[in-house]
Amino acid sequence: GNSVTQMEGPVTLSEEAFLTINCTYTATGYPSLFWYVQYPGEGLQLLLKATKADDKGSNKGFEATYRKETTSFHLEKGSVQVSDSAVYFCALIDYGQNFVFGPGTRLSVLP
């Protein structure tokens, strides 16, 4: 079946540091890939998405590129802020199927 693997957290960075959160997936078809963010006490919000190979999703300074050859969708940001502290979920949906979420990676950014 489909699955998503994320790097173990928590990740703790200083403000303005470079962020990478790794995500790899297993899927039978050609899934769309997503990053969702969950701020403390809130539900999940879509951060960015990519629907086909080599697409790059971007939003709020975050980027992720759909790499079919490595089945990866790593999340990056060049300079994190304290306000980026949250839990980040990688997810996929394969056509006709339901969403599959990774376990989440908690990011803490220190001033």
Place this chain on the structure above:
Amino acid sequence: TAGITQAPTSQILAAGRSMTLRCTQDMRHNAMYWYRQDLGLGLRLIHYSNTAGTTGKGEVPDGYSVSRANTDDFPLTLASAVPSQTSVYFCASSEQGGGHNEQFFGPGTRLTVL
């Protein structure tokens, strides 16, 4: 617009009691979903509905039931709660089921079963 609302925000429930978690969306989305979120396990799908009048089982449906009498509402019922159902429950919706549609999430209900 409100998007998706859930009620209650949190609840403490005695084991063996029943409870219904409410979810309402105002986006006229066809598909709705219930997930539970547990530490280290991410979100797991409990039940879903691709359109009013139909429902389906997700990854962890046991102990839960749903109904979809209309487009807007998708209540989740625990008939006889057990401590392992302690979790945070999120309702979500998307324009259509399956496909590559983005899901929109409610704020969640934190449930503790003692």
